[in-house]
Amino acid sequence: xxxxxxxxxxxxxxxxRGKSIRTQRAxxxxxxxxxxxxTQATVSRDIADMGLRKLSEGIYVLAEDLHLQRxxxxxxxxxxxxDNLVVLKSQPGTAPGVAAAVDAAxxxxxxxxxxxxxxxxxxxxxxxxAMDLVNLVNKLRDAKK
Numbered sequence: 001x002x003x004x005x006x007x008x009x010x011x012x013x014x015x016x017r018g019k020s021i022r023t024q025r026a027x028x029x030x031x032x033x034x035x036x037x038x039t040q041a042t043v044s045r046d047i048a049d050m051g052l053r054k055l056s057e058g059i060y061v062l063a064e065d066l067h068l069q070r071x072x073x074x075x076x077x078x079x080x081x082x083d084n085l086v087v088l089k090s091q092p093g094t095a096p097g098v099a100a101a102v103d104a105a106x107x108x109x110x111x112x113x114x115x116x117x118x119x120x121x122x123x124x125x126x127x128x129x130a131m132d133l134v135n136l137v138n139k140l141r142d143a144k145k
Contacts, residue, residue: 008036009046013062016052017107017136020059027060057142064105065140071101072140079137084130088120088137095120109133 008031015021015030024040024047031038051063061069075094080087090098099115102122109129113122124130 005046008038008042009050011036012043012046012050012052016060016062017065018132018139020139020142022058022060059139061140068101068105069140071098072137073142076137076141079134079141081130081134083127084124086122086124086130086133086137088122090118090120092118094118107133107136 011031011034012027015027019030021027021030024043027047028038028040028043031043047060052060053063053066054060055069071094072088075090075098076088077091078089080089088095088098088102095115095118099113099120099122102110102113102120109124109132111123111125113120115121122130122133124133
């Protein structure tokens with residue numbers, strides 16, 4: 001039972017980071033699409049256990065991603081990818097704070113980051129996980145506080 005819950009919550013974490021989920025029903029549908037047999041009541045308990053928050057735009061984010069969301073939506077002007085490297089261009093002087101937020105979020109796809117004045121270089125484990133990071137950053141950029 002605990003293993004299923006942990007696996008389901010890991011899947012919820014991946015779904016919420018990868019897509020703009022606005023309702024519990026949408027989350028149930030996403031989980032069922034990848035093979036989890038669960039109800040909205042189960043997902044509601046998972047949301048409470050995991051501390052998911054709903055932004056004013058109506059999308060769910062993980063509590064640990066809230067600081068990252070604020071930093072990205074306020075300061076990141078563009079995001080680009082080259083293979084497994086992601087480049088975040090930010091407002092002058094804000095790159096160290098953005099890099100710190102990326103590191104603090106403990107994203108599984110991030111191996112590390114280096115910041116200059118207005119540029120953050122994020123190293124990912126693969127091209128695919130770098131694309132996941134680009135998608136997450138773009139989702140967070142679109143979610144203004």
